[in-house]
Amino acid sequence: xxxxxxxxxxxxxxxxxxxxxxxxxxxxxxxxxxxxxxxxxxxxxxxxxxxxxxxxxxxxxxxxxxxxxxxxxxxxxxxxxxxxxxxxxxxxxxxxxxxxxxxxxxxxxxxxxxxxxxxxxx
Numbered sequence: 001x002x003x004x005x006x007x008x009x010x011x012x013x014x015x016x017x018x019x020x021x022x023x024x025x026x027x028x029x030x031x032x033x034x035x036x037x038x039x040x041x042x043x044x045x046x047x048x049x050x051x052x053x054x055x056x057x058x059x060x061x062x063x064x065x066x067x068x069x070x071x072x073x074x075x076x077x078x079x080x081x082x083x084x085x086x087x088x089x090x091x092x093x094x095x096x097x098x099x100x101x102x103x104x105x106x107x108x109x110x111x112x113x114x115x116x117x118x119x120x121x122x
Contacts, residue, residue: 037106040084044110047080048073052117066122074111081107 055069062068081103088099 033102037102040081040106041109044077044080044106045113047077048110048114048117051076052114052122055122066118070114070118070122073114077110077114078107 051069051073052066055066058065058069084106085099085103088094088102089096
């Protein structure tokens with residue numbers, strides 16, 4: 001792997017096989033984007049599980065604890081997803097049009113699962 005500075009950004013030449021690839025800024029691989037989205041889903045569902053477990057633990061003394069846990073999760077997840085949107089636009093070099101569908105997907109799927117779990121099971 002070779003690195004050099006050109007036009008104000010680091011360019012890394014990766015030699016995989018016989019084809020070199022130039023990278024500058026964001027990742028060139030769709031696998032990286034897919035894996036990052038999967039990791040955000042994983043973190044979202046783990047955070048949802050933690051909030052719902054806390055809601056169930058406190059529900060004996062505070063009847064609306066599961067509702068409060070669901071609202072707390074959705075609020076916290078909105079902040080985390082918005083931060084990811086900001087990082088993608090300001091730091092990674094994506095446009096708002098590129099990042100907005102990813103933001104909506106990352107926020108909406110765990111939030112919809114949280115609302116569905118609260119509505120059907122808790």
